[in-house]
Amino acid sequence: MNKIRKVKLTLKSRSTTEGAGVRLKRAFGYADPSLDPFLLLDDFHSDDPNDYIAGFPWHPHRGIETITYILHGKVEHGDSLGNGGVIEAGDVQWMTAGSGIVHQEMPHKDENDPKLAGFQLWANLPASFKMMEPRYREVKKEQIPEVSINDKVKVKIIAGEINGTKGPVEDIVTEPEYLDVAMDPNSELKHSIKEGNNVIAYVIEGEAYFDEDNENLVGAENLVIYRGGDHVLIRTTYKNVRFLLISGKPIKEPVAWRGPIVMNTDEELRIAFREYQNGTFIKY
Ligand code: FE2
Numbered sequence: 001m002n003k004i005r006k007v008k009l010t011l012k013s014r015s016t017t018e019g020a021g022v023r024l025k026r027a028f029g030y031a032d033p034s035l036d037p038f039l040l041l042d043d044f045h046s047d048d049p050n051d052y053i054a055g056f057p058w059h060p061h062r063g064i065e066t067i068t069y070i071l072h073g074k075v076e077h078g079d080s081l082g083n084g085g086v087i088e089a090g091d092v093q094w095m096t097a098g099s100g101i102v103h104q105e106m107p108h109k110d111e112n113d114p115k116l117a118g119f120q121l122w123a124n125l126p127a128s129f130k131m132m133e134p135r136y137r138e139v140k141k142e143q144i145p146e147v148s149i150n151d152k153v154k155v156k157i158i159a160g161e162i163n164g165t166k167g168p169v170e171d172i173v174t175e176p177e178y179l180d181v182a183m184d185p186n187s188e189l190k191h192s193i194k195e196g197n198n199v200i201a202y203v204i205e206g207e208a209y210f211d212e213d214n215e216n217l218v219g220a221e222n223l224v225i226y227r228g229g230d231h232v233l234i235r236t237t238y239k240n241v242r243f244l245l246i247s248g249k250p251i252k253e254p255v256a257w258r259g260p261i262v263m264n265t266d267e268e269l270r271i272a273f274r275e276y277q278n279g280t281f282i283k284y
Pocket of ligand 1: 105
């Protein structure tokens, strides 16, 4: 490890409405070479069920993976493969839409504990995998290992590997690393990331410096986009920090994107929407 990645940009997530009227914060939702293979990161957290109860009723996806990580509350889901269940606090649903899936994601309302918090990340698929058979993995909280880097830094590994401990989500084409990092005050994390892969961090709570220059503390609801290098260096001051650290291998292909479907060309988008209209969208 000799080249520390510098922060290219920090972006404050913005309020938007998605699904049938879910109010959430969008960290990003566009294709960009420094975010590739990732397309979107939504942060939904609210104590008011009116912000989320409308949910995400039946809708299609093709050409991407959607990764849902719930921190608090419950989301019920069902899909065209016949899967159904509940994503609970600490669980992850890693859904590879491939050639096509139709699903719904509906937050559960609990009168005694109305808080819902979680994230949805979209990862693109390369052309050769866009029409792959849909795949779906439900990862329970207990399956996600937590490793201590030192006595002040703990990392939950959803995908990726740290000091020989592997996360439960493997064999994903874009080699994603998805970490939930908690750092105490006055601590430091040096974490290697393959040169050439892109890296982002999203702060959940607290604040930290995300590169060596120590110019800007980055706080909650901010996205950090990194430049190239072979590792990241994160440091806290007198506060703690919790953030998602996500990296992956860029696909470097043209992106044609409309709503929940992401292909390479406009013609492929037209085909996808036509198939959805005439009932031939689902291939498996
Ligand atoms: Fe969806």
